[in-house]
Structures are given as structure tokens and as C-alpha cells.
Amino acid sequence: MPKSEKYAVGVDLGGTNVKIGIVSQKGKIIKKISLETLADQGPDKVISQIKKGIKELLFKNNLKIQAIGIGAPGVVASKKGTVENPPNLPGWNKVNLGKILQKEFKMKVHVENDANVAAIGEMIFGAGKKIDSFIMITLGTGVGGGIIYKQKLFRGEIGSAGEIGHTSIDINGPKCNCGSFGCVETYVGNHYLVKRVQNEINAHKDSKIWKLINNDLNLITPLIIQKAAEDHDEYAKSIIQNLGLYLGAALASTANAFDIGTFIIGGGVAGFGKPLFDSIEQTIISRVLKPIKKRIKVLPAKLKNDAGIKGASALVFYKS
Amino acid sequence: MPKSEKYAVGVDLGGTNVKIGIVSQKGKIIKKISLETLADQGPDKVISQIKKGIKELLFKNNLKIQAIGIGAPGVVASKKGTVENPPNLPGWNKVNLGKILQKEFKMKVHVENDANVAAIGEMIFGAGKKIDSFIMITLGTGVGGGIIYKQKLFRGEIGSAGEIGHTSIDINGPKCNCGSFGCVETYVGNHYLVKRVQNEINAHKDSKIWKLINNDLNLITPLIIQKAAEDHDEYAKSIIQNLGLYLGAALASTANAFDIGTFIIGGGVAGFGKPLFDSIEQTIISRVLKPIKKRIKVLPAKLKNDAGIKGASALVFYKS
Numbered sequence: 110m111p112k113s114e115k116y117a118v119g120v121d122l123g124g125t126n127v128k129i130g131i132v133s134q135k136g137k138i139i140k141k142i143s144l145e146t147l148a149d150q151g152p153d154k155v156i157s158q159i160k161k162g163i164k165e166l167l168f169k170n171n172l173k174i175q176a177i178g179i180g181a182p183g184v185v186a187s188k189k190g191t192v193e194n195p196p197n198l199p200g201w202n203k204v205n206l207g208k209i210l211q212k213e214f215k216m217k218v219h220v221e222n223d224a225n226v227a228a229i230g231e232m233i234f235g236a237g238k239k240i241d242s243f244i245m246i247t248l249g250t251g252v253g254g255g256i257i258y259k260q261k262l263f264r265g266e267i268g269s270a271g272e273i274g275h276t277s278i279d280i281n282g283p284k285c286n287c288g289s290f291g292c293v294e295t296y297v298g299n300h301y302l303v304k305r306v307q308n309e310i311n312a313h314k315d316s317k318i319w320k321l322i323n324n325d326l327n328l329i330t331p332l333i334i335q336k337a338a339e340d341h342d343e344y345a346k347s348i349i350q351n352l353g354l355y356l357g358a359a360l361a362s363t364a365n366a367f368d369i370g371t372f373i374i375g376g377g378v379a380g381f382g383k384p385l386f387d388s389i390e391q392t393i394i395s396r397v398l399k400p401i402k403k404r405i406k407v408l409p410a411k412l413k414n415d416a417g418i419k420g421a422s423a424l425v426f427y428k429s
Numbered sequence: 430m431p432k433s434e435k436y437a438v439g440v441d442l443g444g445t446n447v448k449i450g451i452v453s454q455k456g457k458i459i460k461k462i463s464l465e466t467l468a469d470q471g472p473d474k475v476i477s478q479i480k481k482g483i484k485e486l487l488f489k490n491n492l493k494i495q496a497i498g499i500g501a502p503g504v505v506a507s508k509k510g511t512v513e514n515p516p517n518l519p520g521w522n523k524v525n526l527g528k529i530l531q532k533e534f535k536m537k538v539h540v541e542n543d544a545n546v547a548a549i550g551e552m553i554f555g556a557g558k559k560i561d562s563f564i565m566i567t568l569g570t571g572v573g574g575g576i577i578y579k580q581k582l583f584r585g586e587i588g589s590a591g592e593i594g595h596t597s598i599d600i601n602g603p604k605c606n607c608g609s610f611g612c613v614e615t616y617v618g619n620h621y622l623v624k625r626v627q628n629e630i631n632a633h634k635d636s637k638i639w640k641l642i643n644n645d646l647n648l649i650t651p652l653i654i655q656k657a658a659e660d661h662d663e664y665a666k667s668i669i670q671n672l673g674l675y676l677g678a679a680l681a682s683t684a685n686a687f688d689i690g691t692f693i694i695g696g697g698v699a700g701f702g703k704p705l706f707d708s709i710e711q712t713i714i715s716r717v718l719k720p721i722k723k724r725i726k727v728l729p730a731k732l733k734n735d736a737g738i739k740g741a742s743a744l745v746f747y748k749s
Contacts (some may be wrong), residue, residue, distance in 0.1 A: 184720045265688020269720045272685040278600045280678040289716040358600040365592040368585020396609040400504045
């Protein structure tokens with residue numbers, strides 16, 4: 110390893126697992142570890158899990174670590190390093206994660222919201238490397254968003270900007286967990302998607318999905334839909350097409366508001382691949398204002414499984 | 430007049446009239462003039478009208494004019510000073526208005542999109558004076574928008590950011606002039622609003638609007654609706670209430686995306702006053718994400734009739 114290479118610790122704090130890695134400035138993971146978050150045991154336990162993981166990783170390690178970067182759910186005040194009301198971490202209210210870890214490891218700690226971390230990760234290591242401004246969308250249980258404007262994270266007033274998943278595409282649409290109606294998340298979020306297919310599929314008796322789930326509706330997952338679509342099932346293909354319509358409608362509004370034409374899409378459902386990306390792109394182009402049309406590009410994210418670790422470490426290289 | 434006071438020429442280029450004024454750094458209009466745009470005679474004629482107006486205004490004038498500011502419709506590349514495809518100015522394609530006027534008057538010329546000008550005007554002279562970040566909405570034939578983020582105009586990639594009027598609130602809603610569907614402009618823009626009332630009013634035989642329009646549906650205007658509402662007409666009040674629902678739904682999505690909590694609303698329909706503002710504010714608060722709820726404020730614009738002239742002159746004081 111060249112002596113000049115710099116390293117960071119990246120922490121991906123999720124509701125189920127904490128994933129931690131040592132990452133080089135070139136985005137290579139040198140070593141990584143995953144621990145249970147143990148979220149139900151409260152913030153003190155979670156913090157001790159994070160500490161334990163970092164310690165294990167740094168043990169017998171001679172690399173020069175610049176700093177620690179953490180991607181956390183919830184509202185993150187990145188200047189202070191506090192994490193507020195993360196949805197899947199009960200009992201947190203407001204925890205100064207940055208300060209706690211800084212004290213423990215005697216090095217600088219950068220904390221940022223996980224959707225923003227995904228955007229910074231793509232900017233530093235991924236599909237957004239050479240792109241001045243783009244909007245990162247992460248498709249999973251929810252629909253996360255992060256905005257890179259002129260190579261900087263657009264944070265808004267308190268750091269919660271980029272909540273594109275809560276763009277309503279139907280003022281009278283289905284009720285969203287957030288309390289609003291018709292948020293695009295209620296159309297394309299994993300749970301909602303599966304539920305919709307469970308409700309609709311009786312009208313598609315000849316769909317290949319039936320065989321793949323052995324007639325058990327509980328076995329429907331995005332991956333099952335993907336497999337059926339790859340096997341040319343018309344219903345499965347229409348599901349993916351419609352996801353693109355819903356997302357595209359929301360992203361056209363976003364593109365009009367920000368005048369940003371590039372979207373990078375990551376997360377599980379992005380596995381639907383080209384048919385999804387084509388549907389999103391065509392929908393945005395058909396709906397967006399004329400001055401933006403030509404600039405619309407919908408790209409797949411480059412960071413896959415270790416996106417969280419790499420993105421968190423990118424916080425260090427981005428800031429420094 | 431104190432010697433230290435600085436002055437600018439502000440030009441408000443509209444489809445019908447060009448309004449031009451000399452404005453002090455404190456936002457006082459010293460002298461103003463209005464000419465017909467003569468848009469149907471093409472760009473050369475319009476430009477000669479602008480020149481004529483400025484010359485008349487500057488004639489026998491000893492004030493030290495710093496520069497000229499222009500608010501123009503369409504996409505404006507403010508660095509270059511070009512105006513592209515303004516909707517109500519036929520034959521323009523792309524005109525370098527900045528360069529042309531700079532040559533004629535030998536002083537710096539700032540050109541900006543008219544919705545952005547409204548935002549800058551409120552920031553420098555109006556309701557946004559002490560506010561770090563806000564979103565300006567101008568309600569008229571269309572729904573214009575301009576975004577101030579940390580006391581700077583947020584322009585996007587080519588300067589067309591802030592098109593909040595083309596936030597779709599119903600993916601399958603009415604077709605918009607822009608080609609998309611369900612844009613909030615198709616619910617609250619003047620023409621659409623009047624058309625909707627013309628269609629609905631037969632179901633409201635006892636509305637006081639009938640008397641105000643002498644039973645002639647062609648006489649329906651926002652002002653008529655306002656008068657009926659002020660006279661406690663239930664139908665007119667419900668129209669205003671619904672405008673707030675439509676706008677509030679769009680602005681909640683905008684607030685979630687930008688993490689900006691303050692909205693300043695100007696333009697004709699804003700004359701509906703407190704009932705409209707209350708409905709917008711309550712709708713946003715009920716729909717926006719939790720971290721933003723407490724920060725939501727919907728304020729009336731302070732610059733009224735001369736908003737265009739003052740805003741355009743604000744470009745000069747903002748930039749310098």
C-alpha cells in the first residue's frame with residue numbers, strides 16, 4: 110500500500126445492523142465488520158456496539174486513520190454531530206453521537222443523515238464523480254433523497270433537505286406514514302409496493318408470479334417481481350413500468366423546483382434495472398419543463414452493498 | 430436627498446407593459462414610467478421601447494445611477510444576460526438583452542428571471558429582509574417561484590430553478606400548458622381558477638357571486654370572488670379555502686425537498702388575504718414532515734404594485 114494513501118472509518122448505522130469499515134481515499138474497503146445494532150436496548154447499548162465495532166476494526170492496525178464518518182437515520186445536525194428521532198432507533202430523541210465518539214477515539218467525527226451520506230458517497234466514489242449537481246434517490250422501505258448542488262450537499266435550514274420520497278403525487282392519494290397523502294413513497298416503497306401487488310394480483314391469474322410464490326401471497330417480494338419480469342411476465346413488467354411513472358412524476362416536480370437534471374438511483378428496487386430506469390427517464394422527460402428536458406439523465410448508483418460504509422467514509426474525504 | 434444614497438434603474442419587462450423606475454437603495458421609487466411592450470412587433474421593437482423608457486427617465490437627471498436591473502419572463506442566463514423563449518414575447522428565441530443595453534447606456538446591466546426578481550426584491554426591500562432562507566410564490570396567470578437560500582438566489586443548473594407552479598399535485602390531474610398533468614398552476618392560476626368557477630357555479634345558485642356578475646359568467650374574476658367572500662358568501666369562501674389546500678399540498682412537498690419553512694406569497698390572488706394565507710399555512714403544517722412543521726410560516730409579500738420595478742432594482746443592490 111502506498112504510504113501517501115489516506116484512510117477513514119465509515120460507520121453505517123442501521124436499525125438492524127451497524128456496518129463499519131476502514132476505507133481508503135480511493136474508496137477501497139480494507140477491512141470491515143458488522144454487528145447487531147440492538148436498537149431495542151436503547152441508545153447506550155447501540156453506542157457501545159458502535160464503539161466495540163470500531164475498536165475491533167482498529168485493533169492491531171497501523172493505517173493512518175484521518176477521521177470517522179457516520180451515516181445515521183433521522184435528522185442529523187451535522188455541525189453539532191447530533192442525531193434526532195431516528196425512525197428505527199427507539200428512545201433516541203436527541204443523542205450527540207459525534208461528541209461521544211470523538212471523546213472515545215480522540216479523532217474528528219463527521220455525522221450525517223444516511224440519505225445524504227448516499228449522495229456524498231456517489232459524489233466522491235460513485236456515479237456522481239464528474240457531475241456538478243445531481244439528486245440521489247435511494248429506493249428501499251422508504252424513498253430517501255440527497256441533493257448535491259455544485260459539488261456540495263444541499264442541507265436546507267436544519268439538514269433535512271432532500272426528502273423527495275415525501276413529494277405528494279396525488280393530493281388525495283393513500284395516507285403515508287408521515288401523515289400526509291399520496292407521497293411517492295406510498296407508491297414505490299417496498300412495503301407499499303408488495304401490499305399493492307397482493308391486492309391486485311387476483312386480477313392477473315395467469316401471471317408467472319403465482320408459480321414463483323407457490324400461491325402464497327406472503328412470499329411476494331421485489332425480487333420475485335423482478336424474476337417474473339425477466340421471464341417476460343406482462344403483469345410483472347407493468348408493475349415496474351408503473352413504478353417508473355410514479356417516481357418520474359415526483360422527480361419531474363423536483364427537477365422543476367431545483368433545475369437539476371441528473372438523478373442517480375440506488376437501493377434495492379433499483380435492481381429492476383433498465384426497464385425501471387427507462388420508465389423513470391421517459392416519464393420525467395415527458396413531464397418536465399422545456400429548458401430542463403434535454404438535460405434529464407437517470408443513472409444507476411455505482412456503490413452497491415457497501416454503499417453505507419463507503420458513503421460514511423466519504424464524509425471524511427469530502428470535508429477534508 | 431442625502432449625497433451618500435445610491436440609485437438604480439429597475440426595468441419590469443412584461444408581456445403588455447414595460448415599467449421602469451429609478452429606485453433608491455432604500456427601496457424608494459424616485460420617478461417611474463410605463464410604456465406599452467408592443468410584444469407583437471417582435472424583439473427589436475420591444476428593445477427600442479425599453480431604451481426609450483430608460484432614456485426618458487434618465488433625461489435631466491442628476492442622480493448617480495449605479496446600474497440597470499431587469500426582470501424578464503422566460504429562462505434568463507443571468508451571467509450572460511440572455512433572455513430565452515419568454516412565453517409572452519413572440520419571436521425572441523434568445524436575445525442578449527444585457528449586452529444590448531450595456532452598450533447603449535454604458536453601465537452594468539443585471540438581467541434575471543421575473544420570478545427570481547420577485548424573490549430578490551422581497552429579500553432586499555420586503556418581507557424577506559431578515560429571513561435567511563425563504564421561497565417566494567407569485568400568484569397570477571401562472572404560479573411563479575423563486576428560492577432564497579442563505580440569502581442567495583438558488584438558481585439551479587441554468588437559472589430556471591424555483592418553478593414551484595409546475596409541481597404536480599395529481600399525477601392524473603388536468604393537462605397543464607407546460608405539457609404535464611396536475612401542476613398546481615392548473616388549480617390556482619387565474620385563468621384556470623376562473624374557468625373552474627364558471628363550471629362549478631351552476632351548482633351554487635344562491636351564491637352572491639351571481640349578483641356581482643349580473644348573471645354573466647364572463648365577468649367572473651378573482652376580485653369578484655374576493656368581494657363575495659368578504660360578504661360572507663359560503664361558496665366564495667370555499668373557493669379560497671380550496672386554493673389554500675391546493676397550494677399548501679404543493680408547498681409541503683417543496684418544503685420537504687428544500688427544508689425551507691418560510692413562504693412569502695405575492696401577486697394578484699394573494700389579495701384574498703388572511704383566509705387564503707391561513708388555509709395555505711394550515712395545509713402545509715398538516716402535510717409537511719415533522720422536523721419542518723414548527724418552522725412553517727406563510728407571509729404576505731410586502732412589495733405590491735411596484736414589485737417588478739423595485740425587484741429589478743434590487744438586482745443591482747444585491748449584486749453590488
